[in-house]
Amino acid sequence: MEELIELLPVDSVPFADNLWVYQVFSVIFISLVLAYVGKIVLDRLEKKAHSTNNVWDDALVTAARKPLWVLIWSMGLLWAAQITAVQMDDGLASVLDKGQSVLLIILLAWFLLRLSGEVEVRIVDRRYRKKPVDLTTANAIGKLLRISVIITAGLVVLQNMGYSVSGVLAFGGVGGIAVGFAARDLLANFFGGLMVFLDRPFAVGDWVRSPEKDIEGTVEHIGWRLTRIRTFDQRPIYVPNAVFANIVIQNPSRMHHRRIFEHIGIRYDDIQQMEPIVKAVRTMIDEHEDIAQDQTKMIYFDRCAPSSVDFFIYAFTKTKVWSEFHRVKEDVLLKVLKIVDDHDAQVAFPTSTLHVPQGLRLRGDESGGEESDAPEGQRA
Template identity: 25%
Template sequence: MLIATKPAAPELDAQAQLFFTETAGWISANWLKITIAVGMAALIVAVLLAVQKLAQRLCHEGDALVSWRTIIGRLAARTRFWFLVIVAARVVDGYAQAPQLLDQTIGFLFTIGLTFQAAIWAREVVLGVVEHRAGEAQNANGALSSAMGIIRALVTFLVFAIALVLILGNLGVNVAGLIAGLGIGGIAIGLAAQGIFSDLFAGISILFDRPFKVGDVISYDSSMGTVEQIGMRTTRIRAMTGELMIISNKNLLDKEIRNVTARDHIRLTFTLGVTYETPPETLARIPAILREMGEAEGAKVARAGFESFGASSLDFMFIIDITGSDWGIAHPTRDRLLVTIMQRFAAEGINLAYPTQTSYTAAPDGTLIMPYPEGGVADQR
């Protein structure tokens, strides 16, 4: 059985005719209010344009480091003229007492315009924040520029897809199928480029979390080197032995990273063994002697005391902290301190121990034969 349906064209024609009829009657009856409303709208647009120009002066596109002033300027620059016109029309719409169909049309256009303009603003804020954090992390070394195209495409697709779904939902369209399709497509793309996206998001994480920056010396796994470039997929580290290590960002973040440059002090540890023949009263003075020498070098003494009874020595632990992270200061301090310890111990009559062994022989009757004359010094070897 055939079911007859009425074409939609006559209904649209009737609505269009009603719209123009009501609008014409409204214009003829309210021409004075309409003139005042148009003037107010023009004034509002002029004011908004002036504010936009003023905000654009805050934008410093040439700066290596993207600041929040630049982001505000970009938002103003990306504000469309048609959006300003729609805003002005929406503001004066109530004063002019527009007919219902015209009021609904202005409201509909305002909703669409606001949604798309909000998507443009959201894109600029996200991209500006990424560039801002990247500029702080890398001081504009150019590593981000190669990946900004991918980031811009992903952010643009995401924000405008959301805007399209919101507009279609306001129009009464069932967007469940569209959302499902976008979700399935996104999952398929994500699975196909899982490695690329994992490194990309790891690079973004490094830029935002900033565990290290270009120029820092870091310890990665069993390697150590200076960070030369932080890319969106890889990080380049110059090893202490001269090689350039190129490590994927995901693998880099999966390991323990030690930022050597960010250390606030350098700890030097010395184990000093003195002979067992050292008198107890001298042993009691050694911690104070060590502390005095460490403080004389401007270091903070973390430990200076008797540690243990060794196999052939009485062991003292001497630990000092040197403020800062410059080994160019720590190494000479260590060298001077070692020489000072030797000099001071020699002056105090304190002998540093080293492994010794004494051999004894016996006569046929079992009597020990001393390896040195009575009252002499043992032959140590």
């Protein structure tokens, strides 16, 4: 082989004394080819992955695309830089070796972070899972995994650069105590967020409210420090997570049914129609297709009010959707009013009766009567 190289006309080649230049350009060219081939392979894999509903193949291909492209080019450039450094400075070559190791760790961590994000998006999507994972749970697990990857990658990088990991951990333990005292509120919010993720009193998209605080709206985001709630007039509320440990939270989104509870009053003059009206309303509720028949239903004569005799309607709708509930409630009330009208009764409204004693005359009427009885000559 060496004899063959000696026979080649090396002297006629440009830069014959610096063959490492050709090596550098060869490495860059190979990197270009590998990047192009990698793109073609990933495009075909992605096309095949999209034809299935598997979570992992889509996530792996999508997560690997950018890190793989950076890996090919960065490794090629570092390799070319190492070839150049050997010709110039041995110290620079050792630095590039460490830089290559650090870069590999960073790219691996980047790939794992992207993978966790892609999987998190897909496990809550019904196209990939028949029973999707709860969004709040997926977010919590994803955040914990990403924090673990970042911390682990940071420790490995420090160890690779020659720092003592045990010393860093010891310093972190002592420093953690000082930080804990200085950032009590921040830690309280962090653990409050952790309790929200574990106990799951609400999830993203739920309608929540607190009778103790002026908090009511739809949960948009649950973070480690703050939870963002959008009120019904579209104002965002940012609630520190520590607050949820000390207040009562209602979650109407998790109710199974919505309740109809209304009083209807008729006149005292129609008291004889109370029993047939109540029976007719009871029948109507039993036959209504939007009323939950497996829940409590009560329609009874309830009280004698100052201006009416009242009966109440207590039932639950099948739907729990706010707008649909109001449609059902409107239909029920209209049918109740029709039943009242069909029984020749009337809905009562507040009235007052003034009893005037017999023979009482007003002062104006009395003076007017005296003027009419006086002779014409004596009238003013």
